[in-house]
Amino acid sequence: MALVLVNILSFGCKPNNNNDENNDLIVLKDQGSFTVGGTIIQNQGTYDGSKFDNFKPYPEGQTYHGDHAYVFYQIPDKARPLPLVFLHGAGQSSKTWETTPDGREGFQNIFLRRKYATYLVDQPRRGKAGRSTVPASIEPTADEQMWFEIFRIGIWPNYFDNVQFPRDKESLDNFFRQMTPNTGPFDNGVITNSLVELFDKVGNGILVTHSQGGLPGWFIGINSNNVKAIVSYEPGTYPFPEGELPQPITGRTGVLSGVEVPLEDFLKLTKIPIIMYFGDNIGEEITEELGAENWRTRQSLGKLFVETINRHGGDATLVELPKIGIVGNTHFPMSDLNNIEIADLLSDWLKEKGLD
Numbered sequence: 001m002a003l004v005l006v007n008i009l010s011f012g013c014k015p016n017n018n019n020d021e022n023n024d025l026i027v028l029k030d031q032g033s034f035t036v037g038g039t040i041i042q043n044q045g046t047y048d049g050s051k052f053d054n055f056k057p058y059p060e061g062q063t064y065h066g067d068h069a070y071v072f073y074q075i076p077d078k079a080r081p082l083p084l085v086f087l088h089g090a091g092q093s094s095k096t097w098e099t100t101p102d103g104r105e106g107f108q109n110i111f112l113r114r115k116y117a118t119y120l121v122d123q124p125r126r127g128k129a130g131r132s133t134v135p136a137s138i139e140p141t142a143d144e145q146m147w148f149e150i151f152r153i154g155i156w157p158n159y160f161d162n163v164q165f166p167r168d169k170e171s172l173d174n175f176f177r178q179m180t181p182n183t184g185p186f187d188n189g190v191i192t193n194s195l196v197e198l199f200d201k202v203g204n205g206i207l208v209t210h211s212q213g214g215l216p217g218w219f220i221g222i223n224s225n226n227v228k229a230i231v232s233y234e235p236g237t238y239p240f241p242e243g244e245l246p247q248p249i250t251g252r253t254g255v256l257s258g259v260e261v262p263l264e265d266f267l268k269l270t271k272i273p274i275i276m277y278f279g280d281n282i283g284e285e286i287t288e289e290l291g292a293e294n295w296r297t298r299q300s301l302g303k304l305f306v307e308t309i310n311r312h313g314g315d316a317t318l319v320e321l322p323k324i325g326i327v328g329n330t331h332f333p334m335s336d337l338n339n340i341e342i343a344d345l346l347s348d349w350l351k352e353k354g355l356d
Contacts, residue, residue: 199226241262
């Protein structure tokens, strides 16, 4: 029996369907959730329930499951063969791909309407996959104005003149509230292993990453033959073959380096099409602006990554949106006011590569 999805909303936003492609019902063949990856800690000793004392820790003989990823999936009726697997960035969860801060449809619904199955991931130690096997201290540090600038919404408290972010107070409040902390240290290997297991379960698909999720995304592509393409929105950093690692790029926000991998591993990324998208208000030269400078270094290293992939016979492209006439995008093009136009770029690319 098919399921019928009317809309997906969160944080109490009122629905805003001005940019919806189609207000008809979304018909789903299936939806659900599961966990993948992770590990189990088995403590020595023998469990004895008689020692229970008002939930005080009693670890002897007990187990602890953690470091898995959480996945929510929806499969539309008459789905296309290749699903889209979405991996979020730093300080975020799968909410990144859901309803936008001002209540419009996000990539989850947009691509469901386009008949793609969607798999939304909360990486290990984040969001609904918060059960970490490694301790962490979570401090309620006030930092939102910094992220306003790092994510290139503007220079606090002012918005960029051309920004594709809604300027009302409620939308900004909702945007800040979708941020969520790490419950354990970021571990590229733990994330990669979980997502490789996800592709083992799902089969062939297209990996879509954002920001910090870009780094494990490359390693997922290296380690899973089921990844048939990688789409990355403003990835954080990149792998390079041994002996071909570029000089670190220094900027106001720190020193950015690539990650060296064996040539044999790197060449696996040359077997699949890769595309990366970068938005607007990124510096061409060194600047004191936090967001412009942070993403100048990452975009610059991305260009070197693309050159290296293509030099080794691959198929990689880096798209600077302003240079193709699409202006004002923040670090979150999937939820910006023009996210339908951004989705159209991806749809066209998938069609061009025979992946739709």
